[in-house]
Amino acid sequence: MTADTRTGYRPSQKVLHWLTVAAIAAQFAVGYRLDLDEGCDPSGEDLSGGDTTDAFEERLDRLEERCEDRADRYDLLGGGFDLAELHLALGLLVLALGVVRPLWRKVAGLPPWSEHLSDADRRLVHWTERALLLLLVLVPLSGLVLVGTGDDAWLPLHVAAHVAFFVALTAHLFTNVRPAILRRMLPGG
Structure with a gap:
């Protein structure tokens, strides 16, 4: 295709x-x-x-x-x-996936936007996906630095990255957990 x-x-x-x-x-x-x-x-x-x-x-x-x-x-x-x-x-593993996924998106491309998304939804999806892809690197990386250095000064960054991840995930779910849109990411869809 x-x-x-x-x-x-x-x-x-x-x-x-x-x-x-x-x-x-x-x-x-x-x-x-x-x-x-x-x-x-x-x-x-x-x-x-x-x-x-x-x-x-x-x-x-x-x-x-x-x-x-x-x-x-x-x-x-x-x-x-x-x-x-x-x-x-x-x-x-999450860090590796956080690096591989944007690279694979560049190689494989993306399908056209779902016609079920409004312009506002598309903007939200665009920025939410960027945030999630960034946080797939930031959350585990901040955790590795926290563990590797043993310095609790990194804990606020790790916790803030978690909070940001859950905010972005909520927005992602808000726009994507609809049958017409979710179907595009399911097997056979």
Whole structure:
């Protein structure tokens, strides 16, 4: 098909798009799980010692053991591949997709605009897609810098990039989750 007769995206573009969606969903799920599992010290651990009863100490020990057992389940490959490393690997995948996708768009081209989009929708889609493609690089890159330097001064940038990503994603969904438009990115569409 030529760009003039095509109404949807090329299969390669659809695969890259949905792979990106899956990688981002996994990345955020793992990342937010990391925030919940920051450590296995249960609340009240700071009271441990002479200030608590034996029953309270045993309860704290059981809570800590359950937490550590849960953390061990994330050791997917054995030998230390943990949730944080999975988050890092997914971040590298998202970063790679964030670099490949705009390059592939240049090579493969884009189909003509859907006739179901108004001029205002088209402007919103154009700028939203640019923002999302930029944020596919900025979010993981800021996370890598944060982890690589160990400097929490990068945390505000990483969080701001997340917020910007969710704003752009909301706009993207607002314009694209309509059957006539979504069909162009689905298999067979």
